[in-house]
Amino acid sequence: MADVKKVGVVGWGTIGAGVVDLLYRKGIPGLELAKVCDLDLTTDRGLTLPSAMLTSNYHDITDNPDIDIVVELIGGIEPAKTIQLTALRNGKNVATANKKLLAKEGEVIFSEVVKLGRKIGIRASFVGAHSFIHELGLVGAEAKEYRRIYAILNGTTNYVLSKMTGEGKSFEEALKGAQQEGFAEANPTDDIEGYDTENKIRILLGLITNSYKYAGQFPVEGIKDIDVQDIKYADELGYAVKLVGVIENNDKVFNVAVQPALVPRISLLGSLQGAYNGTEFEDEYGVVSGLVNPGAGRYPTADTVIKDLLDIAEGRTLPIPSTAAGYKLGAPGDIQRRFYLRFTVLDQPGVLAQITDIFWKFNINIAAVIQKESAQTEFVHIVMTTYKAREEDVHAALEKVNNLGPVKAATKVIRILETSC
Amino acid sequence: MADVKKVGVVGWGTIGAGVVDLLYRKGIPGLELAKVCDLDLTTDRGLTLPSAMLTSNYHDITDNPDIDIVVELIGGIEPAKTIQLTALRNGKNVATANKKLLAKEGEVIFSEVVKLGRKIGIRASFVGAHSFIHELGLVGAEAKEYRRIYAILNGTTNYVLSKMTGEGKSFEEALKGAQQEGFAEANPTDDIEGYDTENKIRILLGLITNSYKYAGQFPVEGIKDIDVQDIKYADELGYAVKLVGVIENNDKVFNVAVQPALVPRISLLGSLQGAYNGTEFEDEYGVVSGLVNPGAGRYPTADTVIKDLLDIAEGRTLPIPSTAAGYKLGAPGDIQRRFYLRFTVLDQPGVLAQITDIFWKFNINIAAVIQKESAQTEFVHIVMTTYKAREEDVHAALEKVNNLGPVKAATKVIRILETSC
Missing domain, CATH: 3.30.360.10 (Dihydrodipicolinate Reductase; domain 2)
Structure with a gap:
């Protein structure tokens, strides 16, 4: 194992508390918690840290020459973006759970990581x-x-x-x-x-x-x-x-x-x-x-942050774009897919025929139909699934269907995805 | 990327053909197929290899100083064990799909890997x-x-x-x-x-x-x-x-x-x-x-072999005991678990009471019961699920139940596992 890497955590919320707990209380070989930053340092997190470890100024972490890895867990765009970029430019590696920032400003963050030859751990942006x-x-x-x-x-x-x-x-x-x-x-x-x-x-x-x-x-x-x-x-x-x-x-x-x-x-x-x-x-x-995977939660997310920190500490490759x-x-309208359709129609004969006639013209083939006998209301539902059809054709056909006299509400459309495992 | 590693494949069966195909036809950067060994070199695998690459003697691979990694895909204990050990002792790393060998002789293989400081890739023994x-x-x-x-x-x-x-x-x-x-x-x-x-x-x-x-x-x-x-x-x-x-x-x-x-x-x-x-x-x-995961099949398994080869070629850590x-x-009898039980009993009153009375004495509590009205036969099924009970108690109780007069066949017992995702 390489020497011990010092970790600074910015953001002592739910996930931050999990990370701090694992690093400080449980102890992870090769990693040492050096400093924790949050604007609120008084809320009870079930753990008392030495006051020298606490700060409400993130520069005490991003600009601190003793710290090797900065964990950003405050979320949102700013100041998270500045924190990550400052840490990277100050020679540190970064781990984060900030999916919003990575999705919106990934181009800035990732290209900076590549340019500077740093590492960024993003597993926790994606626990699931x-x-x-x-x-x-x-x-x-x-x-x-x-x-x-x-x-x-x-x-x-x-x-x-x-x-x-x-x-x-x-x-x-x-x-x-x-x-x-x-x-x-x-x-x-x-x-x-x-x-x-x-x-x-x-x-x-x-x-x-x-x-x-x-x-x-x-x-x-x-x-x-x-x-x-x-x-x-x-x-x-x-x-x-x-x-x-x-x-x-x-x-x-x-x-x-x-x-x-x-x-x-x-x-x-x-x-x-x-x-x-x-x-x-x-x-x-x-x-x-x-x-x-559990999509969220303190320990599932904290655990993925720890994995990133271990990968960084031990010099392993981390996945980034x-x-x-x-x-x-591709153009969404061109996609071929199966569809679920629910029509709300007057309970009168011939409606199904009118609908299928329109579908026929738009090359939409029907896989299954459910039509229940009418309940208390004067409207009934007809539910259909289609074979694969072009998305734009389905919408064009439904525009015509929704204008038919007996059709009393906009048809509900949900895509069908053919998952296989 | 490190220099190109030469790979020898022993066993040109279903999985072997997949690995050979990926290495030779598709080409995986950093890996080069050097030699393939099989007793049968004539069967059509949909791919023609230069005859210099073929051998029916595994020593041409395990003892070949040009080869860096030996892939053992013949399965079974021998000669697979000798092939792996020879390759390891000749300074090569190994990848294998041989779960039987690893399960039965893991102590020999893994301790040799550790002693010699080699690597062994075992992902493919475990595609799932x-x-x-x-x-x-x-x-x-x-x-x-x-x-x-x-x-x-x-x-x-x-x-x-x-x-x-x-x-x-x-x-x-x-x-x-x-x-x-x-x-x-x-x-x-x-x-x-x-x-x-x-x-x-x-x-x-x-x-x-x-x-x-x-x-x-x-x-x-x-x-x-x-x-x-x-x-x-x-x-x-x-x-x-x-x-x-x-x-x-x-x-x-x-x-x-x-x-x-x-x-x-x-x-x-x-x-x-x-x-x-x-x-x-x-x-x-x-x-x-x-x-x-797909549990088996040519490409799923071959793909995991390739991953091991890439990990070995690029010097990454591989998991082994x-x-x-x-x-x-632990003692199996001590385990606390829920159980599914199906009794085959005469269709007469009082049977359920006799069973539940025995269960009561063995601390077994019932969670659900299904008893159907009798069909054409004179026997009926009573199906029960229990709350958690000690496995040994359940077997002791069932021994008594199976001896009851109206119980006409050995009771079927299946464990219930409380999966949660």
């Missing part, structure tokens, strides 16, 4: 797929390409969808429950709207393309319009509804999106419960593998 | 959990201990059980189908009896305890007595039946077994279909993660 990142960066990318990644990367949305599925709760009820149980934040926008998943997908995309170029815009859709009704119909058809980050690689043209999707209930992603994260990936040989080399995003 | 092995050996073991591992590590048995579950086939029918489709070998004993899983569990145990000491005997039970009836009842109770390798760590006393078990259907292991392998592991912080340090196996 850390073994994957690890493997990618070590030998995966050298030996092969990834053809397809489907990933559930946000614990809050998965928890909410699990509750809607298991207990038949509405989105609002499930979210409220998640907040009460501490799984969702008071302001859950980043999670619910899919932005958190987007950040992680951007980092993953950078890793598998080895490129820190900002990927441009791709479709990002959250789960707040998911109706418990659709979850029930999906279940009847053998599917679960999940928020899935999609990366599909067709000869360096990437189809990237974050969207709710139906996945087979009996599959790694379909069976993923609670706040867990899961990733299914297919390599260039058609080999499909999967990972399940290291070139500006380009790739293209 | 390769990221896990990787992580374990790199930073996992240093940073933390594993508390519990539940793993489905045999593709054949999982394929057979999936067919029994999905299509209601008997064990014999499902096995026959698996053989016809090429998923099961003509002689499937090692798979079906659990010995293949046992080999992998032995290697895993060695890795997590960092110990090449032979672990002694632990219970190993296969799937041939699993009745499709029990699969159906399990399904009704929300469980799937799987062949699971178990490692539970209670303060260095290890409970190790390979046994059929009920696992929640909606969980990573419970939802594992076809020939996939899956592993669920809990670390010392209570963090549970999971992996799904490196000390003889000891640990203890």
Whole structure:
């Protein structure tokens, strides 16, 4: 083992407290906690540190010649960006859980790391797929390409969808429950709207393309319009509804999106419960593998930070996007996919025929139909799944369908992803 | 990248052909295929190698001063053991997929590797959990201990059980189908009896305890007595039946077994279909993660061999058990676990009361009961799940139950494992 590396931690919140605890109380061979920075030094973290170790000025860490590695755990763009860049420029290596910063400003951070010949550990920005990142960066990318990644990367949305599925709760009820149980934040926008998943997908995309170029815009859709009704119909058809980050690689043209999707209930992603994260990936040989990890939490995240610190301390390679080399995003409308559709129509004969006639003209073939006998209301649902169809064709067809007289509400559309493990 | 390492492959079978293909046809930077050995050099592998590269004498590889790394892919104990030891003693590093050899003779192989300061890549002995092995050996073991591992590590048995579950086939029918489709070998004993899983569990145990000491005997039970009836009842109770390798760590006393078990259907292991392998592991912080990998096949396995070769070529650490340090196996009878029980009884009143009375005396509490109205036969099934009970108590109670007059067949017992991701 090399000599002991001194570690400074900026951000003594939930994750920071876990990292500090592991370094200071448990003790990790080869690593020594030197200093901890937080604006709030008085809150009880269940651990008393010598006051000489504490500071509320991050320069005491980033500008401290005794410190070898700076752990940035405050999140957000600034001052996190300045802290990381200052540390790097002052000759230090960095570990971070800051997925927002890496997704938005990765080009600046990663190119600086490469230019200065430093290391940055980013596993903790991505707890839900850390073994994957690890493997990618070590030998995966050298030996092969990834053809397809489907990933559930946000614990809050998965928890909410699990509750809607298991207990038949509405989105609002499930979210409220998640907040009460501490799984969702008071302001859950980043999670619910899919932005958190987007950040992680951007980092993953950078890793598998080895490129820190900002990927441009791709479709990002959250789960707040998911109706418990659709979850029930999906279940009847053998599917679960999940928020899935999609990366599909067709000869360096990437189809990237974050969207709710139906996945087979009996599959790694379909069976993923609670706040867990899961990733299914297919390599260039058609080999499909999967990972399940707790998406967040003090110790899961702290543990991944420690792994990065050990890799840095012992001089091992860390995966980061290291070139500006380009790739293209495909046009979302061109993607061929299966779809779940729920129509709300008047309970009268001939409606199904009108719909299928429009579909026929747009080259959309139907795989399954559920039509229940009418309940108390005058409207009925017709639920369909399609075979693969071009996304733009489906939307064009639905525009026509939604204008039919007996169709009484905009048709619900959810993509179907054919996960395979 | 370091200079190019020359690789000799012994064993040009299914996996060997994959490795040769990747090295020779695709080309992996840093690695060069130097020689291939097989007794049969004439079978068409879809690739023609220069005849100078071919040999049927493994000494042309193990004793060849030009070769840096020897890949042993012939399997079995001898001559595989001699090949590996000769290569190591001649200054070469080794990569292998030979789980049987590593499980049975790991003490000899690993201690030689350590003594000589060589490297051995063993990922491919363990395709179904390769990221896990990787992580374990790199930073996992240093940073933390594993508390519990539940793993489905045999593709054949999982394929057979999936067919029994999905299509209601008997064990014999499902096995026959698996053989016809090429998923099961003509002689499937090692798979079906659990010995293949046992080999992998032995290697895993060695890795997590960092110990090449032979672990002694632990219970190993296969799937041939699993009745499709029990699969159906399990399904009704929300469980799937799987062949699971178990490692539970209670303060260095290890409970190790390979046994059929009920696992929640909606969980990573419970939802594992076809020939996939899956592993669920809990670390010392209570963090549970999971992996799904194709358990076998040419490219999945060849790909893991390539990863080992790249790690060796680039001087990275490889995970192997490196000390003889000891640990203890716990007594199987002492284990506290939940159980699934199926009684075959005469359809007469009072039987359930007699059974529950015996259970009461042995401290066994019942969690759920299914008793169907009698069908055409004079016997009925009573299915129960218990709360946690001592394994020995359950067997003692069942001995009494099986002697009751109305009990007409030995009670079926399957363990329940509480997987959590």
